[in-house]
Amino acid sequence: MKKLLVLLTLLCLASQSFAAEVAGVRLWTAPDHTRLVFDTSGPTEHKVFSLNKPDRLVIDFDGSSLAEGFSAKDVVDRHLKGMRHAVRPDGTLRVVLDLKRAVRPKTFLLKPNQRYGHRLVVDLYPVGATRKPRVAKSTNDIKRARDVVVAVDAGHGGEDPGASGSRFGTKEKIVTLQIAKRLKRLIDAQHGMRAVLTRTGDYYIGLRKRMKLARDHRADLFVSIHADAFRDKRVRGSSVYVLSKRGASSEAARWLAEKENASDLVGGVKLDDKDDVLASVLLDLSQSATQHASIGAAAKVYKELGRVGKVHGRQVHHAGFMVLKSPDIPSMLVETGFISNPGEERNLRDPKYQERMARAIMRGVKNYFAAAAPPGTLLAERPNKTIKHVIVRGDTLSEIADRYQVSLASLRRQNRIRSDNHIQIGQVLVIPGT
Ligand SMILES: [Zn+2]
Numbered sequence: 001m002k003k004l005l006v007l008l009t010l011l012c013l014a015s016q017s018f019a020a021e022v023a024g025v026r027l028w029t030a031p032d033h034t035r036l037v038f039d040t041s042g043p044t045e046h047k048v049f050s051l052n053k054p055d056r057l058v059i060d061f062d063g064s065s066l067a068e069g070f071s072a073k074d075v076v077d078r079h080l081k082g083m084r085h086a087v088r089p090d091g092t093l094r095v096v097l098d099l100k101r102a103v104r105p106k107t108f109l110l111k112p113n114q115r116y117g118h119r120l121v122v123d124l125y126p127v128g129a130t131r132k133p134r135v136a137k138s139t140n141d142i143k144r145a146r147d148v149v150v151a152v153d154a155g156h157g158g159e160d161p162g163a164s165g166s167r168f169g170t171k172e173k174i175v176t177l178q179i180a181k182r183l184k185r186l187i188d189a190q191h192g193m194r195a196v197l198t199r200t201g202d203y204y205i206g207l208r209k210r211m212k213l214a215r216d217h218r219a220d221l222f223v224s225i226h227a228d229a230f231r232d233k234r235v236r237g238s239s240v241y242v243l244s245k246r247g248a249s250s251e252a253a254r255w256l257a258e259k260e261n262a263s264d265l266v267g268g269v270k271l272d273d274k275d276d277v278l279a280s281v282l283l284d285l286s287q288s289a290t291q292h293a294s295i296g297a298a299a300k301v302y303k304e305l306g307r308v309g310k311v312h313g314r315q316v317h318h319a320g321f322m323v324l325k326s327p328d329i330p331s332m333l334v335e336t337g338f339i340s341n342p343g344e345e346r347n348l349r350d351p352k353y354q355e356r357m358a359r360a361i362m363r364g365v366k367n368y369f370a371a372a373a374p375p376g377t378l379l380a381e382r383p384n385k386t387i388k389h390v391i392v393r394g395d396t397l398s399e400i401a402d403r404y405q406v407s408l409a410s411l412r413r414q415n416r417i418r419s420d421n422h423i424q425i426g427q428v429l430v431i432p433g434t
Contacts, residue, residue, distance in 0.1 A: 154173070
């Protein structure tokens with residue numbers, strides 16, 4: 001009897017795995033594509049094809065059914081008008097996406113993680129839209145001193161929520177974006193500094209894409225914002241990480257790096273081993289200068305964070321975070337706090353605390369550039385650059401003083417001209433205080 005029960009249970013399990021249920025769908029709108037994620041009870045066989053007049057995308061799930069309570073009400077964005085479904089006689093679940101324009105679809109399966117089960121991801125890219133990154137490079141711009149550019153990277157997003165708080169369930173992806181936006185505003189308000197955000201809404205970007213965006217904008221510094229969880233809820237404090245060449249400098253660093261790097265699975269591609277070998281070669285060959293700069297910048301931010309609250313650890317940590325591997329852009333990752341700690345979770349939700357955190361990071365970044373501004377930037381220009389004036393026929397001292405908006409007396413004093421105002425053609429005057 002007992003054996004029969006076991007057998008029946010096994011049979012049920014087996015039949016369930018063939019007939020997958022589609023339990024729900026989530027929509028994420030990124031600037032360059034739309035992502036639909038279907039939750040399925042198991043790995044599903046599927047086919048995708050397009051129809052036109054009107055534009056539709058058909059997804060056939062083999063031998064599947066919709067779970068009770070499945071709703072597709074909100075599947076509407078700039079690519080999508082809505083979603084319909086039907087079960088065909090052969091048991092195929094057919095989902096039809098009504099489109100606003102033709103799209104190029106890309107699909108892949110995601111394996112279960114701590115938060116979600118099996119998923120089918122459908123990415124929709126607009127057809128014919130090849131979006132080129134905006135890069136400022138007129139000859140004028142190159143000659144004129146430019147702003148330093150800081151790429152501010154809000155960790156996680158979209159299907160990848162990051163860590164979550166144990167008390168209020170606060171999602172890391174939400175607070176990282178809020179702090180990143182505050183940081184951008186603060187940086188933009190500084191003389192000679194400008195920030196770009198790698199993401200501006202709730203959608204996922206792959207780790208390599210984040211690095212590429214920074215490079216496309218010719219960023220001088222990359223700052224990734226996070227608020228991760230640790231298994232020990234008592235652990236708290238903010239911290240700053242730079243890429244390590246060899247192993248992580250603490251257990252927490254290793255733990256965090258593993259979790260962060262795993263988030264790239266959401267992009268549908270596994271981290272490519274070959275790329276990692278290439279990255280490590282690049283690191284060895286040319287990254288020591290970048291590494292040095294990263295450590296310098298991180299130390300400044302770490303110091304400012306220490307003024308705001310508790311910092312975790314006694315110094316800047318080293319860990320193998322994928323997102324920090326740009327060989328040519330100094331990069332750091334700021335853990336603004338541990339969202340797993342109830343007190344810090346409350347802080348991280350608080351607009352005032354977020355602003356203080358952003359302000360501390362901005363000050364650290366500003367201090368770094370004050371000490372090491374890249375050549376050709378406004379910040380690299382010497383504030384007391386001397387301006388000289390060569391006397392030509394017809395010049396008078398008072399007219400020169402007027403032109404450079406300095407007082408006649410200071411002009412005289414600077415150039416040791418006595419009261420008779422005697423100047424000669426060809427004489428070089430130094431303009432004071434410029
Ligand atoms: Zn994170």
